[in-house]
Amino acid sequence: MTTGAGSEQFTRPRGRAPKRIVLLGATGSIGRSTVDLLMRDPESYSVAAIAGGRDHAALARTALAVKAEFVAIRDEDGYAALKEALSGTNIQVAAGREAVIEAATREADLVVSAIVGAAGVEPTHAALSLGRAVALANKECLVCAGAPFMRMAHDKNARLLPIDSEHNAIFQALGGEDVSRIEKMTITASGGPFRSWSKEAIAAATVEQALNHPNWAMGPKNTIDSATLMNKGLELIEAHHIFGVPAEKLDVIVHPQSIVHGLVSFADGSVTAGLARPDMRVPIAHCLAYPERIETPAPRLDLVALGALTFEKPDLERFPALGLALEAMRAGGGLPTVLNAANEIAVEAFLSGRIGFSGIAAHVADALDAALQDGTAREPATVEDALAIDHIVRERSRGALAVNQASGMLTLQ
Numbered sequence: 001m002t003t004g005a006g007s008e009q010f011t012r013p014r015g016r017a018p019k020r021i022v023l024l025g026a027t028g029s030i031g032r033s034t035v036d037l038l039m040r041d042p043e044s045y046s047v048a049a050i051a052g053g054r055d056h057a058a059l060a061r062t063a064l065a066v067k068a069e070f071v072a073i074r075d076e077d078g079y080a081a082l083k084e085a086l087s088g089t090n091i092q093v094a095a096g097r098e099a100v101i102e103a104a105t106r107e108a109d110l111v112v113s114a115i116v117g118a119a120g121v122e123p124t125h126a127a128l129s130l131g132r133a134v135a136l137a138n139k140e141c142l143v144c145a146g147a148p149f150m151r152m153a154h155d156k157n158a159r160l161l162p163i164d165s166e167h168n169a170i171f172q173a174l175g176g177e178d179v180s181r182i183e184k185m186t187i188t189a190s191g192g193p194f195r196s197w198s199k200e201a202i203a204a205a206t207v208e209q210a211l212n213h214p215n216w217a218m219g220p221k222n223t224i225d226s227a228t229l230m231n232k233g234l235e236l237i238e239a240h241h242i243f244g245v246p247a248e249k250l251d252v253i254v255h256p257q258s259i260v261h262g263l264v265s266f267a268d269g270s271v272t273a274g275l276a277r278p279d280m281r282v283p284i285a286h287c288l289a290y291p292e293r294i295e296t297p298a299p300r301l302d303l304v305a306l307g308a309l310t311f312e313k314p315d316l317e318r319f320p321a322l323g324l325a326l327e328a329m330r331a332g333g334g335l336p337t338v339l340n341a342a343n344e345i346a347v348e349a350f351l352s353g354r355i356g357f358s359g360i361a362a363h364v365a366d367a368l369d370a371a372l373q374d375g376t377a378r379e380p381a382t383v384e385d386a387l388a389i390d391h392i393v394r395e396r397s398r399g400a401l402a403v404n405q406a407s408g409m410l411t412l413q
Contacts, residue, residue, distance in 0.1 A: 018046040021288070022106055022132075023066075024123055025114030026050040027058040029218050030137045030163065033280045034112055037288060037296065038066055045288070049103035051115070051123070054078055060085035070106060072099035074119065101126045110288065112163070113138045116221055117344055118390050121145060125383045131156040135287035136242075137163035139234045143340045145386035146241035147379075161287040162242055166235050168283035169262035169274025170243065177266070184265040185245055187235055188255035189314060190215045190278075192227040195256060199318045203358040207351055215258040215278045224347045228360055229314060233325020237336050240329060247330045252322070254312040259301065277301050321361040324368065334377040334389050335368060341393035342367030349401050367397055 021038065025031045031052075038045045049070040052059040056078035063071045063086060070092045073082050079095035086093055094102060104111060104123035111127040112135045113120055120138035125145070127134055129152055136142075141149055153160050162168050166187035174182075193212050194202045210227040211220060218226070225231035232252045239250055258278040265271045276282045279298035288294065316323040321343070328335040346363040349355045355363065371377040376393065380386035 018044055019110060019288075020048045020108040021045050022048050022103060022108040022111040022127070023050045023114070024100070024104055024112065024120060025052065025116065025137070026062045027052045027055045028114055028116055029222075030112075030114035030280060030284065031062070034114065034284050034288070035062055035066055037281055037285055037294075040297070041294065044294075048108045049106040051100045051103040053115070053119070056082040056085065063091050064089070070094070070103055072096075072103040074100050097122070105130055105132075108132060110135055110161075112284075112287070113141065114163070116219055118144055118341065118387070121383065121387060121390075125149065125152065128152045128156060128158050128160075131158045133159040133161065135161045135163050135284070139164065139231075139238050140340055142238040142241040143234050144337045144390055145380060145383045146237065146336070148381070148383045148386065150241050150244075152383075160242065161290055162238075163280075163283050163287050164235060164238070165261045165276070165278070165280065165283050167239055167242055167262065168286055169260075169276070170239065170264055172286070173262060173264045173272040173274045174243075175272065177264075179244055181267045182245060182249060182264060183267055184249050184251055184263075185239060185243065186251045186253055186263040186265070187232065187239065188258070188260055188262065188311075189229060189232045189252055190226065190258045191254045191256050191312070191314075192229065194227055194318075195254065197318075202318055203356065205357040207353065210350075210357060214256075216280075220351055221344070221347055224350060224360070225343070227357075228321040229319040230321040230325055230343055230360075230364075232314070233322050233329065234340065237325065237329045247332075250329075252314055254314050255309065256312075257306065257309050259306065259309055275301060321364065324361060324364050328368065331377075333379045334386075335371065337380060337386050337389045338367055338371040338377055338393050339364060341390045342397050345394055345397035345401070354401060363397065363401070366400065367393055370396065 023034055047066040047068045050068045051072040054075040056073055059073055060082055073095050076095045083093045100123050104127040110133045113124040114137040118140045121141050121144055124141050162171055170185055211223050213223050213226055236250045259275050261274050263271055263273040277299045281296045281298050285294050285296045314322055328339040342364045346360040350360055
C-alpha cells in the first residue's frame, strides 16, 4: 500500500521553505475549501499552479488570491478572458488539455487532485508519473483506472493521500496497522435527500430535490451521486485500490448524521473510527499538512450536544445504483470503468432534464450489460486503456440516450 508512504522529501518541518502546492480543480467545492485553508496560512504554502475547467472569472480571482505562478483553463474559449483578467501580473496563463497537464506536472511538494470526473484522470496520472505526492479527491482516477494508478504510485514511490472524508477517516483509523489484520472496512453514507422516501417518490424526484443534500455542500455531479448512492459504490471501489483490501472486506452503512465517516474492524475484535463534523476542510487539512497537523475553522464535534448517532443498512431496492456499483466492484475487470463513464453521462442527462431520476440507474445497468456482451469490459492494462474504454462507453451512452429521446423511450420516472 502506497497510502501515506513515499519519499521523505514531502516531510517538511515548520520553519522551512513553504510547501509548494498544485491545485487541480481550483474552482470546485474541494478547490474552494483548499484555497480557504491555504489563505489562512500563507507563510507555510506557496501555489505553483492551479487549473480549472470553464469558469475563467473564478479561476482568475483564485489565482490572484493565492498568488499562483501558473494558471491553466481547460476550456480554450476562456483563455482570452482569463489572460485579460490577469494582465499586469506575473502569472503565466495557458489553456487546453495540455495546459492542465502542464499545471499538474509543475514542480511541487503536493498535488491536490480535485477535478471532478474522468477529466481528472490524465493530469493526476501525469503528476504521479513524476513521483509527486498526490492528495486525491477525484474518485474516477481509481474507479476508472485503479490498478494502473496504484502500480504507478508503487513504481514511482509516490505518496497517495485520500481527501474524501470516508477514505481519509479510514486512513487515520488504520494508524499504520497491517491491512492483513483487518476484518472489515466500512464507509458511511448520509443516505442523501431521499433516505426515507418511498421507491415511487424517489422515481419522481426532481433535479431541485436531488440537489438538496441534507449535510454536504458539493458540486452538482457529486450531489446527484449522493442522492442515488452511486457515490458510495464509487468510494468502495476507490477504497479497494487505495488500501489493497479485497471487495468482500468492504462494506457501507447509512449514517444520517455524517459524523462517523469510516470504520476499521480488526481481527482482535476492536474497531477504530474517524469522526468529525461534516466539513471537507478537515480531511483537506490533514492532507495538506501531513504528517503534521494544522488548525482549521471547522466546527468542533460535540457528542453530548448531538445526543445520538444512528445507523441503517442501505436499501438496494430503492437505491439500485449502489447495487450496480457493488456488482461492478466484485466482478472487476473493466466494469468499474464502464460504470463510471455511463454514470457520468446519465447524471448529465438527468441534470439537463432529458431523463428522470430512476433513468440514471437504468442507463448504467444497460451500459454494463452491453459492455459484457461486446468485450468492452476487459481489464484495462494501462491508464490509456482505461481512457479508451471510457471514451467508447461515453459515446455509446450519448448515442443510446439520443435514440431513446428521439423515439420517446426515455425513462422519465
